[in-house]
Amino acid sequence: MNDLELKDKTVLISGADSGIGKAAALLLAEKGADIAIIYHQDTKGAEKMRQEIKQLGRKAIIFGGDINDSKFCEDTVKKTIAEFGKIDILINNAGTQFPCDNIEDLKEENIRNTFDSNIIGMILLTKAAFPYLKQGCSIINTTSATAYQGHGELLDYSATKGAIVSFTRSLALQAKPKGIRVNAVAPGPVATPLTEKTFGEDEEDLNKPPLERSATSEEIAPSFLFLATDASAQMTGQVLHPNGGLIVNG
Structure with a gap:
């Protein structure tokens, strides 16, 4: 059996x-997994995802x-347990950010929302799932690269991402x-509308390392697949740092 399969x-x-x-x-559905998706507000997007996974022949x-x-x-x-009978892999991916380049201008509401979404919610979901996880399961x-390098516009966001490293x-x-x-x-910068607006994108900057550009979401996904499978049994x-060549020493 291929180590990167999730049948x-x-x-x-x-x-x-x-x-x-x-x-x-x-990607995980393509490799054989059934998927339970948590979303915050985008019901239309989540329903579209459900249909796409069903088209791959998997349950969603x-x-x-x-x-x-x-x-x-x-x-x-x-x-999820009632529907699928088990949870083999928990992926904590939900998050938000509110760019601000001056700590004096940080809104308390945004700070609390960022921590609630990025780390407190992660801990609560993991706490709920943990009793059902067994030997061989993966979280x-x-x-983010900002956990290691910081970011002048993402002070509270970077702090939550550092907390996630310690939590992990x-x-x-x-x-x-x-x-x-x-x-x-x-990940480093990823080409979504939000991150492009926050980080910018200049492919003509010759001072950049060869791979320092915003990644696509599809370029980040294989890192999750690797960590979800037996291929990463010793990890x-x-x-993992799919960041385009940034040196983060982490």
Whole structure:
């Protein structure tokens, strides 16, 4: 059997109605997984994703709600177990950002929303799913190159992404006795409308390293596939860096 196959595995993934989460969910479905998708508000996008996964011959269910609500997390996990019978892979991908280049102008509401979405919700969803995970299961968290390099316009966002790295490493220690691997993916700039607006894109800048450009979501997705499969059986507490050549020493 190909180590990068996921035949009859089940995946619960947050933030999979667009961007990196969508690309990862589709790739894992192509490799044989059934997918449970958590989305926040884009019902149309989530329903489209459900149909695309069904067209790949796999099962898909969608859940709209806020992962900062512990009851929503618990109900979603229970409904996923009821539908699929198990959860093999948990992918914590939901997140948000509010660019601001001056800490004095940071809005408290945005700071709290960023932490609630990016790290508190991640912990709550993982807490709800963890009792159902068994030996051989995998947890994959989405962090960012900003966790290592910082970012002048994304102060609170970068702080949450640093917290995700620490959460990943600490949970890997807790999960070791159960035989559950916990890893993360730290993309650099990715070509979504939000990140292009935030980071900019200038392919003509000759001072850039050869691969330093915004990635596509499809270029990030294979990192999630690798960490979800037996091909990464010797990896836990680690972070993959599909960032176009940025040196982050992490």
